[in-house]
Amino acid sequence: MDDNFTHMVRTQHLAAIHAACLVLVLIAHRRFTNRNSINVPTRDSMLHRQEVREEMLHDLLTSGKCRQLICMSENAFKILCQKLQSEGGLRPTQRMTIEEQVARFLHIVGEIDGTHVRVRVQIKDAPIYHGRKGYPTISVLAACTFDLKFTYVLSGWEVTASDSRIIKDALTLEDKLIILDGKFYLVDGGLPHRSTLIAPYRGVRYHLKEYSNRAPQNP
Template identity: 50%
Template sequence: MMVIILMNKVLIIWFKDCIGMIDGTHVDAMLPINLVARFRGRKGVTQNVLAACTPNKLFTYILAGWEGSANDYRILQDALSRPQPHGLRVYDGKYYLCDAGYPTMPGFISPYRGVRYHLKEHSGKTPKNRRELFNLRHSSLRSKIESAFGTLKNRFKILCAKPHYPFPIQVDIVLACTILHNFIATVDPRDELLNVDEFNEDIDGEVAFENDTNLVDFTQNQSQREQTKSRNEWKTLRDNIAWAMWVDYCDKYNHGVTTET
């Protein structure tokens, strides 16, 4: 894992404790009529798939089979609550980068909300403050998982074909495709599809939590006050990273002037 992470200079400098990116994607599903309503969400009738990947698009964790109507954060909590080896592991002091559909909390750092984020929003514009700069660099790395999802679906068309198999097999197909994806990425890192970054699907993301300090993490044996304190500590870590980025950026491009707008 660390060999892969060290390949990205931006990551090693500013996100040196990051162990990957995390996000959810939707895969078309076929279900009995009595289950369709449960799986119908904003993307149609789908299974919601949670994944983590490295900067060079290797999947390190997959949780498939959730209803398409399920919230990404709810699925993340399920992944964290599962015992190993089926649960998502978060290492002390390490973290994943995630989008605004997840709160900043121990092991996960999301972007600043209410600040332009996606790379297209930054096109032709220079950062005006530390939050914009942080979001720009956060997005440049987290976009790798969006691209990985796009590559996966572009290569394995069965993921978009609503296969007429029992649903457990549809879930297994997702897992099998990610394993084959990793095999191809490992054996042939110059693979044409793997090196196309335009496959950025799901860029609209989920509706962000307006006040994540009120969220209760049922996977942890902590009081709500302790959870709030932990989340605030991780928000402070994000602020420290953003300020260090901004000072360095201003030293290089603004004669050391750190005034923000």
Template identity: 65%
Template structure:
């Protein structure tokens, strides 16, 4: 006949010297040892996490307080007259509009400009966003992170060309110099805009579908803006992170961007280059001393 021994409700004071043939002092010592081990493990894990966070913060240094977020463009299929189709047929086999947006590190859109034809470059749209009556406002001394599709300037910091950039390129070998360190951290921070676009399109399939929409360009543009507004609002009432998890799981390959040939003022370019170099050198010194 089988018997069960239930120890779940057994308290230390209920155990005498003969319980299970084990001296109570030994049980107390074992229990105390387990408590200490568990506590040390928890403290060790907290220290590891804290150290990792401090190094990450050190990489970007105090300059990160001047970084407003990231900018990029994403393509959304549109319905246009056949005569206009060539202007809107960019990277895709069908007409699209290039939607330019800026977001902060909370994955909220801070500026959206929709309606541009799919053949328009990111740099061209950014120039329009800065010059129009309802512009993208970038305070003096602040900047956004942009990919190689944008031109380097004081308000938009881009990665170093000809230097490893994508995070997957650093899996086997970490940054070897200031420029690689800058690009590594730039990549890890700039992907917030790609993740934001990813969540937006999963949340609102109407702007992610490859099927030609029923609405004309103007209506579709208004729908995109409405979706961006709702995207900013919904997290405050729905804390479900499943969409973000889906995006992160699919976020293995980064889209390559064509480099624009448009030019910016040489003075602004030099200023942006100086800012980028200063941040990279500062991060590299901190990285070597950590």
């Protein structure tokens, strides 16, 4: 009787393991398929991107819309691109020409960053507000222009919330952070790089304090 019961339990365990393996294989297959379908651009998408690039460069260099788009004359824009190339070491990439890189930077309207503000909370809630500071804080996300004017502030998130979760909330709230089409904000490495947010290159020093006793790595 014991042997039969043991055999039955073992059979059930094996069946459960087999079912779990089938589920994992199915999930892995779907993720692999979706990843490949997303990462591989189609011919139509590549042609569309090329048309967009050509239209933008035409608007900047020959259509007379340069001043309207980036508050700069066509001649000044060309001179700026030449100086950044000859004196600043700017180089074209496989995806962007020098003109595209400069135009993209000139469409940056400000910066977004977060900070921690000390708060007093109930003892039972204290753990989720404790971070590296050693005392309870909340995360405050702020956007400001280059002339130091705040344009958006979001506060109240506990310190354990990730930066990506906070910025996602800021962009989806009813009273959300609005970023106009074709404009961008600079963000630090803790925030995601997306169509309206420009994050720094991974693995490259960019804080001023990192240059105290080391030279820059590249232009």
